[in-house]
Amino acid sequence: xxxxxxxxxxxxxxxxxxxxxFGNSGTRFKVFGSAGTPRTVxxxxxxxxxxxxxxxxxxxxxxxxxxxQVDDYAALGRYAADLxxxxxxxxxxxxxxxxxxxxxxxHTDAGVRRKAVxxxxxxxxxxxxxxxxxxxxxxxxxxxYPGQGDIRGRQDRLHESxxxxxxxLGPEQRLVLEYKFFEPAFYHTDVPDWGTSYVQVSAxxxxxxxxxxxxxxxxxxxxxxxxxxxxxxGRLGSFDFNSRFYADDDLIVGAADPFQLFRILYEVVRxxxxxxxxxxxxxxxxxxxxxxxxxxxxxxxLNVQEMTARALLVDTxxxxxxxxxxxxxxxxxxxxxxxxxxxxxxxAAWRESRGLPADPVRAYAESGYQTTINTERTGGTQxxxxx
Ligand code: PSV
Ligand code: MN
Numbered sequence: 001x002x003x004x005x006x007x008x009x010x011x012x013x014x015x016x017x018x019x020x021x022f023g024n025s026g027t028r029f030k031v032f033g034s035a036g037t038p039r040t041v042x043x044x045x046x047x048x049x050x051x052x053x054x055x056x057x058x059x060x061x062x063x064x065x066x067x068x069q070v071d072d073y074a075a076l077g078r079y080a081a082d083l084x085x086x087x088x089x090x091x092x093x094x095x096x097x098x099x100x101x102x103x104x105x106x107h108t109d110a111g112v113r114r115k116a117v118x119x120x121x122x123x124x125x126x127x128x129x130x131x132x133x134x135x136x137x138x139x140x141x142x143x144x145y146p147g148q149g150d151i152r153g154r155q156d157r158l159h160e161s162x163x164x165x166x167x168x169l170g171p172e173q174r175l176v177l178e179y180k181f182f183e184p185a186f187y188h189t190d191v192p193d194w195g196t197s198y199v200q201v202s203a204x205x206x207x208x209x210x211x212x213x214x215x216x217x218x219x220x221x222x223x224x225x226x227x228x229x230x231x232x233x234g235r236l237g238s239f240d241f242n243s244r245f246y247a248d249d250d251l252i253v254g255a256a257d258p259f260q261l262f263r264i265l266y267e268v269v270r271x272x273x274x275x276x277x278x279x280x281x282x283x284x285x286x287x288x289x290x291x292x293x294x295x296x297x298x299x300x301x302l303n304v305q306e307m308t309a310r311a312l313l314v315d316t317x318x319x320x321x322x323x324x325x326x327x328x329x330x331x332x333x334x335x336x337x338x339x340x341x342x343x344x345x346x347x348a349a350w351r352e353s354r355g356l357p358a359d360p361v362r363a364y365a366e367s368g369y370q371t372t373i374n375t376e377r378t379g380g381t382q383x384x385x386x387x
Contacts, residue, residue, distance in 0.1 A: 017052075090136070238282070268308075309343040
């Protein structure tokens, strides 16, 4: 394939931005504030609109509830639409309330489970107003010590709670269950891996799917294998893209290991996941702790686009022949040829042909937007991860 052949698929690519990427974030040691940080969800959406305007790649913003709570979600949807965006995935949050110290959907106390289920029903109500398709569930549930909880009983209760939520999905809505191998619980986590998520969502029904966060695996995990398997099973609902060196680092996607991102996207292409009809949602789940947030998000969507373009360049016919012939090095060379192809000049020219800046990061720096928000956004409380 030449670059020109990849354009129809690149043109259909849409990456959802997380509202929380625009707020201040940090580690348990320090959250640094920065000039121009949004104080409201409306300001977060306005910042996300900059990313889309300069890249043409990010038409949706995901919300996190209660961080992005407002009185009128339909009005928030209209506000986003006026800026050229739609509201996307709604993320629930049962990890910051004292009530959930020992679990939420898995808790032994039926009253706590009820509260956690009700929170998800509230998220579904918000989705009805915003027109969002996906309810994304990530649970902090787990235990820190052997014997602390009944691991098996927790799985049973998780199923019951998820079923109560699934029952209330609208006909166009989906439930996506995200897994994470550790943190904040360290001995066991109730949804630690894709297999557990797959088992739980399969028991619910066809509109329950797995969310794969690229930062949620042990070092050395072959994530592209998981992508291939979930696509094969028809259960890959969405990605949370980010990158990691050590743990759930939430760094810019493709920054730590662009080759891994390429390999993941190659399996997406191979499994038909780029086709919008596949229903795979591409989301970022990142925080920008020390770098500027808007250019950080611009860099992120460009990284996904660049590795998608390279993945599309793999000569799949020649690869199939090499694989069948047992030509190990020949097959590997075909993958590496695509990975080492610098698509940036072609992407820049293609962007310009559509009226977008050749270099969106530079265009943002020259736009004056950052200076404007730095001076205008004074007073109020800056939004942060968790607020
Ligand atoms: C958990 O680490 C997670 O990846 C989930 O997607 C949360 O909703 C998100 O991070 C919050 O940043
Ligand atoms: Mn995530």
